[in-house]
Amino acid sequence: MFQKQVLRFLWPVRGCASLPAPRRPCSSRPTNQGRPPENESLLESLSLLGVDLSSARRRQPGVLRRLLTNERGLALFLKSKGAEPEAVASIISRFPRSITRSCQHLEERWTLWRNVFRSDAEVLGVLSRSPESFFRSSDNENLQENISFLRTLGMTGRDLHRLLTTAPRTFSNSVELNRSMVEFLKSMCVRFGGADPQSFALAVISRNLYIFIRSTGRIRANVDFLCSSLGLSDAEALGLFHGHGAQILDVSHESLKKNVQRLREKLGSLGCSEDHLRRMILNYSPVLFVSSERLSDKMDCLLDGGVPLEKILRKPKILDFSLDCLRERLLHLNALGYDFQRNGVAVLDTSKKRFFSKLQRLSPDTYG
DNA sequence: CAAACCGGGATCTGCCATTTAA
DNA sequence: TTAAATGGCAGATCCCGGTTTG
Numbered sequence: 001m002f003q004k005q006v007l008r009f010l011w012p013v014r015g016c017a018s019l020p021a022p023r024r025p026c027s028s029r030p031t032n033q034g035r036p037p038e039n040e041s042l043l044e045s046l047s048l049l050g051v052d053l054s055s056a057r058r059r060q061p062g063v064l065r066r067l068l069t070n071e072r073g074l075a076l077f078l079k080s081k082g083a084e085p086e087a088v089a090s091i092i093s094r095f096p097r098s099i100t101r102s103c104q105h106l107e108e109r110w111t112l113w114r115n116v117f118r119s120d121a122e123v124l125g126v127l128s129r130s131p132e133s134f135f136r137s138s139d140n141e142n143l144q145e146n147i148s149f150l151r152t153l154g155m156t157g158r159d160l161h162r163l164l165t166t167a168p169r170t171f172s173n174s175v176e177l178n179r180s181m182v183e184f185l186k187s188m189c190v191r192f193g194g195a196d197p198q199s200f201a202l203a204v205i206s207r208n209l210y211i212f213i214r215s216t217g218r219i220r221a222n223v224d225f226l227c228s229s230l231g232l233s234d235a236e237a238l239g240l241f242h243g244h245g246a247q248i249l250d251v252s253h254e255s256l257k258k259n260v261q262r263l264r265e266k267l268g269s270l271g272c273s274e275d276h277l278r279r280m281i282l283n284y285s286p287v288l289f290v291s292s293e294r295l296s297d298k299m300d301c302l303l304d305g306g307v308p309l310e311k312i313l314r315k316p317k318i319l320d321f322s323l324d325c326l327r328e329r330l331l332h333l334n335a336l337g338y339d340f341q342r343n344g345v346a347v348l349d350t351s352k353k354r355f356f357s358k359l360q361r362l363s364p365d366t367y368g
Numbered sequence: 369c370a371a372a373c374c375g376g377g378a379t380c381t382g383c384c385a386t387t388t389a390a
Numbered sequence: 391t392t393a394a395a396t397g398g399c400a401g402a403t404c405c406c407g408g409t410t411t412g
Contacts, residue, residue: 035392059383062393094382097394130381137395166379174396210380215398244375255402291402322404346372351406361370 038064042071046099049075050089056096063096071099077106081120087128095131101138108140112147113171116160126168133168145175153182154202163209170212177212184216188223192238200242207246214250221253229260230278245285262292266299267313276313284316298323305330311345318348329355336363 038057042064046053049071057064071092078088092098101109113123113134127134137143150160163170170178185204186197194200205211211219226245227237241249248256260281267277281287290298298319302312305326312318318326329348333340336359338347347358360367 060393065393100394129379132382139395162376166377169381172396177397207375213380213398218398251402252400255400259402286403289402294402320404325404344371349372354407358370 036065039067039069042066042069045071046092049092050085051096052089052093055093059094060096063100066100069099070102073103074099074101074106077103077110078124081110081124083124083128087124091128091131095135098131098135101135105138105140109134109143112140112143113164116147116157116164118161122165126165130168133172136169137172142175143171146171146173146178149175149179154198155205159206163205163212166209167213173212181212181214181216181219184219185211188241189238192234192241194238194242200238203242204246204249207244208249210250211246218253219249222249222251222256225253225257226260226281229257230281231274232278232282236282240282240285248285248288251289256288259288259290259292259295263288263295266292266296270299270303270309272309272313280313280316283314287316287319290319294323295319298326301326301330305334307340307345307348311340315345315349318345321348332359336366338362 043053046056046064051071053064063069074092075085075088078091079085083091110123113127114120117123117126147160150163155163182201182205185201189197189200223237223241226232226240226248232240251259263280264274264277267280287295299312301323302318303309307330326348333347347355350358356367
């Protein structure tokens with residue numbers, strides 16, 4: 001109890017267990033390149049926990065020089081939540097600074113995360129996957145503000161759960177950063193003449209859970225590029241980004257440009273116009289996720305398999321499926337003399353189960 | 369009834385650069 | 391000055407099935 005008070009007095013701002021490293025006296029010169037040496041007993045203690053020291057050293061060398069750390073407290077804490085020793089070692093190896101958090105701080109942060117999740121196991125799962133997301137910030141107040149802010153926006157418990165599970169880094173962003181992303185999304189809505197910026201922002205977030213871990217600069221660049229490159233009207237842009245286009249906002253800007261350009265070239269070589277390109281992307285913009293080489297191969301595969309180009313342009317979603325999957329299905333369908341022109345291509349955009357029951361109906365003798 | 373529409377699930381971290389704090 | 395905190399980046403689908411529609 002006494003010790004805790006002392007620590008809090010010495011480091012009242014952040015809930016940190018450790019003291020700042022004291023000045024080294026002049027008489028004992030630092031040994032390696034003017035830096036104080038690593039803390040030998042800390043290294044021992046970490047080794048005992050199974051931590052990969054070289055990994056820790058490579059990532060956050062400063063931590064290994066600290067005189068006061070809380071690795072044992074952290075290990076006990078995580079164990080009490082159900083973590084295996086290997087998981088603890090992995091967490092510390094990947095984010096060494098985790099050992100500088102005090103037990104009280106850990107309890108607080110865990111509680112805040114736990115309120116969003118359904119069980120300790122879920123928290124542990126995400127934490128193990130991405131230790132950095134949990135530990136990178138020591139600001140629990142900011143975490144609380146983030147949760148309040150997102151709730152105020154109108155996000156439900158389920159939304160928060162999806163968000164924290166999928167993109168846990170979001171919750172370690174400063175609340176100002178998240179707020180500015182929301183403001184940016186609202187301004188997008190206004191720019192395109194939308195009526196309800198708030199629900200537009202929520203829709204984009206719900207369709208693209210990674211949005212908060214992107215920069216507004218990237219999103220803006222992608223929006224501007226798509227609008228000008230495709231010559232979108234306000235209404236088209238609004239509809240696109242509110243719908244499936246939300247997903248493609250966080251593709252890296254260079255990739256997006258490249259994929260649009262390659263798609264443009266591919267369609268051009270097939271005799272399509274700019275308008276075909278525009279309509280294809282508006283029909284299913286996630287087609288821009290497909291890497292350009294793969295996309296070209298898939299289109300060739302479909303065309304060779306007898307799928308009319310017009311059908312592909314109208315339903316680019318079939319390009320989502322793997323080359324192997326498309327080949328296999330085309331093989332089956334061609335063997336049965338399936339007419340894509342007459343019967344459409346929706347049969348390619350189904351689950352395996354549905355596809356084979358469809359085949360069965362088409363040819364009970366072969367597939368029954 | 370089957371086809372078409374539509375959205376969601378898994379996973380997406382680990383590293384570097386810059387700014388801030390002590 | 392060092393280390394902590396924070397922002398930002400690269401990478402580049404595939405598939406399933408509930409619900410609505412015809």
